[in-house]
Amino acid sequence: MKMENYWYIACQSHELQRDQVIHRKILGEWLALYRDENEKVVALQDRCIHRNSQLSKGRVKDGKLQCGYHGWVFDGEGKLVHIPSEGPNTQKLGNRCAKRYETREQQDLIFVCLEVNPDLKLAPFEMPKYHQKGFETVRLFNIFHNNVLNCAENYVDVPHTVFVHDKIFRVQMNQKIQAEVNRTSGAVHVDYFGEKSNLGWFSWFLNPSGAPIEHRDSFYAPNTTSVSYKFGNKEFHITSQSIPIEDQITHVYTDLTFNFGIWNKLARPIVRYQGQSVIDQDIVALNNQMEVINKYGINFSNSTADIIHVYIESLREAIEKGEDPRTLSEKKNKIEFWI
Numbered sequence: 001m002k003m004e005n006y007w008y009i010a011c012q013s014h015e016l017q018r019d020q021v022i023h024r025k026i027l028g029e030w031l032a033l034y035r036d037e038n039e040k041v042v043a044l045q046d047r048c049i050h051r052n053s054q055l056s057k058g059r060v061k062d063g064k065l066q067c068g069y070h071g072w073v074f075d076g077e078g079k080l081v082h083i084p085s086e087g088p089n090t091q092k093l094g095n096r097c098a099k100r101y102e103t104r105e106q107q108d109l110i111f112v113c114l115e116v117n118p119d120l121k122l123a124p125f126e127m128p129k130y131h132q133k134g135f136e137t138v139r140l141f142n143i144f145h146n147n148v149l150n151c152a153e154n155y156v157d158v159p160h161t162v163f164v165h166d167k168i169f170r171v172q173m174n175q176k177i178q179a180e181v182n183r184t185s186g187a188v189h190v191d192y193f194g195e196k197s198n199l200g201w202f203s204w205f206l207n208p209s210g211a212p213i214e215h216r217d218s219f220y221a222p223n224t225t226s227v228s229y230k231f232g233n234k235e236f237h238i239t240s241q242s243i244p245i246e247d248q249i250t251h252v253y254t255d256l257t258f259n260f261g262i263w264n265k266l267a268r269p270i271v272r273y274q275g276q277s278v279i280d281q282d283i284v285a286l287n288n289q290m291e292v293i294n295k296y297g298i299n300f301s302n303s304t305a306d307i308i309h310v311y312i313e314s315l316r317e318a319i320e321k322g323e324d325p326r327t328l329s330e331k332k333n334k335i336e337f338w339i
Contacts, residue, residue: 023056036076037063
């Protein structure tokens with residue numbers, strides 16, 4: 001098992017139109033993405049095998065990709081099918097191929113797996129409640145100058161919210177929170193108990209009656225977090241997939257999916273504004289964190305609530321060692337902290 005075994009978002013479906021080629025990067029690998037004659041997404045290494053020009057600087061014609069340097073043409077399997085300078089002579093083509101990666105398109109997202117022969121049992125993560133009846137989704141894209149681990153840990157880190165997102169998302173109330181943390185099957189789940197309606201200025205809309213809050217945070221190896229709130233008959237799901245572009249550049253696709261009943265359509269601009277405001281504050285905090293790490297190195301000192309991060313780190317460490325994080329023993333802790 002390694003990071004390349006997993007599926008990562010390369011772009012949103014609407015970003016890749018017919019007869020278009022675009023460049024993307026995942027785990028440092030350059031990709032040229034286009035659609036073949038059947039509209040299926042093709043991902044080739046962004047390197048022409050002829051003279052090392054970027055294929056993404058070429059063009060798509062009849063579902064095939066032509067390099068912009070000397071015009072070599074590749075089909076949807078990455079096979080070389082035409083060399084203009086050789087004329088109609090196909091005997092000189094041989095079995096030459098550009099490096100090709102598997103793709104999946106689901107929920108209006110395009111995924112790529114960098115493992116040449118991927119484990120088909122590992123499927124791309126499905127965003128909760130996307131396009132389900134009664135639910136609306138606002139999809140956001142942001143760039144962080146930090147790594148996937150630090151980004152993912154931030155999204156399921158409750159203590160920071162009363163400081164970084166003061167009044168916007170939460171207010172410091174010195175309220176004792178109890179939680180149960182469970183590491184199981186390549187995931188970490190945190191169930192919170194005793195939370196009051198402490199969701200900042202948004203509380204008046206999300207939970208005006210002060211109904212008990214059902215709150216679960218989850219991390220799914222190697223790069224996905226899902227935060228779910230239920231209050232009365234309303235639901236709010238915040239799901240982020242953090243894509244490793246380079247060691248210190250992470251692209252994050254976040255779905256804000258909600259069911260607010262008759263207020264769904266009216267809530268969309270509020271949810272978008274609120275969600276992006278929170279993310280903008282996290283970008284500042286996480287970019288600064290990486291600046292400090294670059295200067296002084298990683299030297300974390302944990303508190304009780306950080307057991308969540310310790311378990312997340314254990315899953316990613318397993319992958320980096322070549323192990324399957326789903327095979328790690330199940331662990332469970334009950335914790336309490338104040339916010």
